[in-house]
Amino acid sequence: MQLFRTLTSSLSWFLVGAMLIGSAVCGEVPAFVKESLYSPNAAPVAEVVPTLAADVVLIDGGLKQGIRLGMVCRVTRGPLSIGELIIIESRSDRSAGLILELVEDSTIQAGDIARIKTLQNS
Incomplete structure (x- = not known):
């Protein structure tokens, strides 16, 4: 049972990390970033x-x-x-x-x- 909880916890953290990385990669850069100061x-x-x-x-x-x-x-x-x-x-x-x-x-x-x-x- 302990092994199942550890695997489930590890899997959920893996999924959260993958979602965060995916959202950072797919997000658009705001237009003002590309403009001159x-x-x-x-x-x-x-x-x-x-x-x-x-x-x-x-x-x-x-x-x-x-x-x-x-x-x-x-x-x-x-x-x-x-x-x-x-x-x-x-x-x-x-x-x-x-x-x-x-x-x-x-x-x-x-x-x-x-x-x-x-x-x-x-």
Whole structure:
């Protein structure tokens, strides 16, 4: 009888351990684990508003994404560089910029990505 209790106890601990290991292996990793700790410093272009003096590019991102007044942003569409903007207004979740440079025969469109232009030291 003692042997039966010992085997039953060992078997139950084995099953509990197997369930714990199985749940740890099958569990999904939360999305925030894969994300960067730092702001992406990029946001999509929401709209381009033509004015008499210059076109204003509205961006769906602002201070929360690290976009600040006076920063220069590179605008890309996929792997292609479209041009550059200078930020003239930045709020918590929206910003606006003026076009500094534009690749020949290109236009900035909604959905393009504006990313802060940074310098790299070698």
